[in-house]
Amino acid sequence: MDAERLLRAVVVVTAALLAAMVAGWLSALVVRRVGRRRYRRFMEQLSQACRRPWRAMLVVVALLVALPFTDLAGSAREMVHHALVIALIGASAWLAVRVLFVLEDAAFRRLPVDVADNRRYRRARTRIGMLRRLTAVTVTVLAVASILMTFAPLRTLGASLLASAGLAGVVAALAAHATLAHIFAGLQLAFTDELRLDDVVVVEGEWGRIEELRLTYVVVRLWDERRLVLPTTYFTTTPFQHWTRNDSRVLGASVLYLDHRMPVDALRAEAQRVVEASPLWDRRDWVLQVVDTTETAMVVRVLASADDAAKAYDLRCEIREKLIAYVREHHPEGLPQTRVAVVAPPEQP
Structure with a gap:
């Protein structure tokens, strides 16, 4: 059987x-x-x-x-x-x-x-x-x-556990507090549109893009392919630079230190030629200004707009390289110089 x-x-x-x-x-x-x-x-x-x-x-x-x-x-x-x-x-x-x-x-x-x-x-x-x-x-x-x-x-x-929420429940709630804070911060970032995938941010002095947005942590892909992992609460409690919050277009700044003898009008004309010839410029804004001066040089800043942060960075480098070459070839007197005055000692009677 x-x-x-x-x-x-x-x-x-x-x-x-x-x-x-x-x-x-x-x-x-x-x-x-x-x-x-x-x-x-x-x-x-x-x-x-x-x-x-x-x-x-x-x-x-x-x-x-x-x-x-x-x-x-x-x-x-x-x-x-x-x-x-x-x-x-x-x-x-x-x-x-x-x-x-x-x-x-x-x-x-x-x-x-x-x-x-x-x-x-x-x-x-x-x-x-x-x-x-x-x-x-x-x-x-x-x-x-x-x-x-x-x-x-x-x-x-x-x-029985649900009916008797005593000391153990308090301890468990305290232990889970940090994790719950991270989870709620992640939800806040995602559904209040504070942070999105591929956003450009500057955190801890590092420029990068949001690669992953999890419930408890955020992965930032830095410009040199390193990854910076931060808790979600970092972005709700710490100020950070958000370059694409409302628009991906940004202004890039190229700073040059030149001698006071450099003709600014000639440099501005060359900067206009460089910017307008570059495919990285979005045809929106650009300007060249002397923004500061020191005892030995004047500080020239060129601002130019681009569609996104990556193009703005490349545009900044292109402007800087071509303007330095222009100054070196056409106005070498405009390169930074250090002046030394040699004073002869007074003749002895």
Whole structure:
């Protein structure tokens, strides 16, 4: 009799696994057929990302359906059923998170950042990424909570803990205070439009772009490809320079130290020629001014506008290089000089 039950269980489980395989094959076929007509790239990515969790969920569902036909009884059947329910919850959460990732990637493809005015796209990408992470965390927490609630002793324990929020609750709240502060700061940055992906900022004296905006930290890609990792609370409590808050266009400044004999009008004419000939200038603003003077030199500043910070930096370097070459070739007397007066000692009587 035991051998017959074992054989029956093996046959039922094998049939359930075969049914799950057939269902997985049919669902993949349907996805491919739909993908040929519309949303091909999205359906291919969805099929590739969700293949494993979908198959795992089909196998668990098939085993749950087949369990009553296996002749298992008593505690063995309850244990197997409990394990399958836990596996189903885990597979469902796995599938939901994968679907969220695919949807985010599809939304990102419709929001390019390699365009001239991408501020709206960057804001949308930042919020979508933050929502995906929040939803993924929520799904994970719900899955873990659902699994714990399948155990009767844990349900009683959870109720007693909720009913008695004493010293342990206060300690836990204090321990979680820093993490919660970072999380709320990350939400504030994303949904109040204070910070977006690819924004240009100056933090800790370093120029860079926002590469990642997480719930608890921000990654800034510096100009020399280093990464500066800062907590999200840094941007809500510490002043920093935001070069693309409302507009990506910026003014670049090139400063020259020249001798007082340098003719400013000639230098201004050359600066105009250099700026207007440069493809980096956005045809908006430029100006040359003597902004300061010292005992040995005058300080000349050239301001020129560009579409973004990267172009403004290159434009500053180009203006500086060409004006120095111009002064050296046409007005060498305008280069900084140090004057020394040699005074002969008075003749002795």
